[in-house]
Amino acid sequence: MTAPIDTLEDLLASRYSCRAYKTKQVPRDIIDRILNAAQKTASWCNSQPWQVTITSGNATMKFRDVLYPVAAASTPSTGDFEFPREYRGVYLDRRRESGFQLYNTLGIARGDKAAYAEQALQNFNFFGAPHVAIITSDEALGVYGAVDCGGYVNNFMLAAQALGLATVPQAALAFHSAVVRQHFGMSDDRRVVCGISFGYPDREHKVNSYRTNRAQLDDVATFVE
Numbered sequence: 001m002t003a004p005i006d007t008l009e010d011l012l013a014s015r016y017s018c019r020a021y022k023t024k025q026v027p028r029d030i031i032d033r034i035l036n037a038a039q040k041t042a043s044w045c046n047s048q049p050w051q052v053t054i055t056s057g058n059a060t061m062k063f064r065d066v067l068y069p070v071a072a073a074s075t076p077s078t079g080d081f082e083f084p085r086e087y088r089g090v091y092l093d094r095r096r097e098s099g100f101q102l103y104n105t106l107g108i109a110r111g112d113k114a115a116y117a118e119q120a121l122q123n124f125n126f127f128g129a130p131h132v133a134i135i136t137s138d139e140a141l142g143v144y145g146a147v148d149c150g151g152y153v154n155n156f157m158l159a160a161q162a163l164g165l166a167t168v169p170q171a172a173l174a175f176h177s178a179v180v181r182q183h184f185g186m187s188d189d190r191r192v193v194c195g196i197s198f199g200y201p202d203r204e205h206k207v208n209s210y211r212t213n214r215a216q217l218d219d220v221a222t223f224v225e
Helices: 004-014 028-038 058-072 089-106 113-128 139-162 177-184
Strands: 051-055 131-138 166-170 190-199
Touching (some): 051 058, 058 113, 113 166, 113 190, 131 139, 139 166, 139 190
Antiparallel strands (some): 051 131, 131 190
C-alpha cells in the first residue's frame, strides 16, 4: 500500500510547467473530475471565490486569435492585480535561473532579447495546449480572494497531474484582463487571477526536458521553540 503522503510527494515532484502539448482534446469527464477534485480547496470562510472558464476546440483557437495580437502589439497591461514591483535578491536569482534554463534548453543565446520576447509570446499561444482555464475571483474579496484562488490553481494542477495531464499556470494571461473579460462576457466584478493551459504533454519536445530547482528548507523555514 502506498501511503497518502507518498502519493502527494510523487505528484508534487513530477508536476512541471509544460510548454509543449499534443493536440488531442481532453474528454469532458476527465475535466469534470479535475474540477470536482479542485472544488475541495479550502478557502477563507468557505467563500470559494473562484469561477473557472474553460475553453476547448475552436473556443481555444478563437481565444488565441483575440489575445495573441493584443500581446504581440505590446498593448499596455490591464491586469486586475498589481504585478511585482521588482524581483530582487534571491528572488531575482531564482527568476534568472529559471529563465536561463528555458532559454538554454531551446538554444536561445544569452542576451538575445528578440528571441526572449518571441518565447514570451508563446504564453498567448497557450504553448499549443488544447484547453485553457481562466480563473477569476470576486472583486470585493480583494487579495484574499486571489490567495484562495491560488490554492485552487495548485489543486487543479495536481489533479490534472494525477490523471496523466500536464499544465502550466500563466499569470501572463492576466496581463490583459479587460480583453479576457470582454471576450468571455464576464461581469465587471470578476477579477482575472491567472490562466492554466492544459492537455496531454508532448514528452518528446525538448522544452519539456528540464526541471526548475527548489530552495532548501533552511532557506525558507524558521522554527521557533
